[in-house]
Amino acid sequence: MFHADFIQEFSTYNNDDDNYSLLVPAGWVQGNGKAVGERLVTAFYPANDTSVNVNVLITPVGPDYTSLGSFGTVDAFAETLVNSLDRSWKKPPGQAAKLIDSKSKKGFYYIEYTIQQPGEKKRHLLSVVGMRFNGWYNRLYTVTGQYFQEDESKYGAVLGKVVDSFKFV
Template sequence: MASVSFMPSHFLLSHSLLQGLRRNKNSSILCCKKHGLDQKICVSVREEEHVTRRREFLFQVVSAAFIFPAVAPVALDADTEVAEDFRVYTDEVNKYRIEIPQDWQVGTGEGDGVRSLIAFYPEEASNSNVSILITGLGADFTRLESFGKVDAFAESLVGGLDRSWQRPPGVAAKLIDSKSSNGLYYIEYTLKNPGESRRHLLSVLGMANNGFYNRLYTITGQFVDEEEEKFGSKIRKAVSSFRLT
């Protein structure tokens, strides 16, 4: 069993809303199952609040990309092509492709029926990696624009992570860039906790239907300042190469 070092716990947002996300369309009641607990929380919301709620729930899902469990190495299959110093990894079941560095490892996390995770990371010990988290969504989530335009979403995401205003200061989050292209959201930002290295994160978000329900794809590449020269360009290439097929 291999493990990959991901974001420290003090960077994590609450993800109690990740499991059992549902909306009762008739009564305008939002219900969710608290993570790790056999307990449901239901709140009544006005119709005009639904867009805001959706944005908040997507924010919870994105934060789950930083929860990196142990991953088991997997062998490459016939769907993996070689392209110079990168190879093309194709997932025919989940319908996506991504280019990853030739010598990087591939690992999978345990699925829970709602989420599945795959990771790509250097063989050597490192804080650099790329992960793909696929999360099932309710029928209410039909397209990325349901959560707002990319710029507004990116600002909400990074603003929600920033704690530099606290006394003493917490993690400092800075939005670098955000754009929408080919049905995907691209967001780049940095996080720096006092006394630790600055972490660069590049995220791509997409949505697709598997024939039964919509799913959110969250691709996250990250590296710290000290590893930017060695891994920065590789991670940027990998993240930008992601395509739904």
């Protein structure tokens, strides 16, 4: 979906507790934590550059959300996500967010977009979103890889491959 051909070594990260796997570039560091509320986050990043990273965010959702379709089509979901991040219309202008692409494939939503704070470098983000029932409730899995736009040639294909590799096990 996102990646191109390139040479890079990867290892497979398996999370047996949350039943997912993805490829991680060799030598990247792993960090775990909790986001706001009951959300769990696992991040991977090069040891020398935390501005480039991939994170897996797991969010419990209510019983009325039974599939990704409960959030709308992939295009509606992507537009809502990106529009919620865009503050470029404010005076003075805030963060600018732009949707590049959105696709639905094999039960996942794939979203590509950029974000730029005023006076800062543009960030490029690649996300895959999926939903799974864990026996008690549905959970939304969001995997996002991000890098500075100027580093596209260095990290774009690598993070694309990581995001594309996400699957439930």
